[in-house]
Amino acid sequence: MPTSRVRTPKDLQLRELDHVDRRLLELLRDDARMTNQALSNTLGIAPSTCLARMKALRQAGVIRRFTIDVDPQALGQGIEALISVRLRPGARQQMASFGETLKKVPEITQYFFVGGVDDFLIHVTARDIDHIRQFVLEHLSANPIVATTQTSLVFDHVAGPATL
Structure with a gap:
């Protein structure tokens, strides 16, 4: 399995999100309380890579906030x-x-x-x-x-x- 390098906000602005980024966003959309460990397990990537990707998505403004949906x-x-x-x-x-x-x-x-x-x-x-x-x-x-x-x-x- 190829190693995934940490992407910076500049990287995200210059090219489209890859399938791992999109899948990470889908998982968070469905359950923003998922732990980093659960996210990384589901994505098949190292926890440190998952955390770095999430940080990059937040810094780039792709993830604007985490919220709850109250009835x-x-x-x-x-x-x-x-x-x-x-x-x-x-x-x-x-x-x-x-x-x-x-x-x-x-x-x-x-x-x-x-x-x-x-x-x-x-x-x-x-x-x-x-x-x-x-x-x-x-x-x-x-x-x-x-x-x-x-x-x-x-x-x-x-x-x-x-x-x-």
């Missing part, structure tokens, strides 16, 4: 919604500050700055429909730079396996 219902958040937001044409220069304010709102699980008709797509979790209504009124409709919103209730949220 919102377990936290009393029984409903989810996606809210499209369009800002007023004269307020386009305030998009960055609007995005910063969204980061501080506890109901928001994630948001996207998007191109197209709308400017933002916001994913929220809430106790019930009244909580979502109150969220829209307080955090969006009351904001003078918001032109329109459109709320879509989420019936099911399924994360698919991203192709690596």
Whole structure:
């Protein structure tokens, strides 16, 4: 078996990820708590090589963070919604500050700055429909730079396996 050299962030930026890097990312996507020993065993590489590859992937920004997926219902958040937001044409220069304010709102699980008709797509979790209504009124409709919103209730949220 050929030895695998440690790849630097510069290496990762210059060429595509190889099959071992991609498999490592798949394993971590499925279970970010896998130990280095379990990862290296599954990949068929030395633990030191696995650790070096993971470090290189993190330094290159390929791995941005490790996270958990919490069921919102377990936290009393029984409903989810996606809210499209369009800002007023004269307020386009305030998009960055609007995005910063969204980061501080506890109901928001994630948001996207998007191109197209709308400017933002916001994913929220809430106790019930009244909580979502109150969220829209307080955090969006009351904001003078918001032109329109459109709320879509989420019936099911399924994360698919991203192709690596």
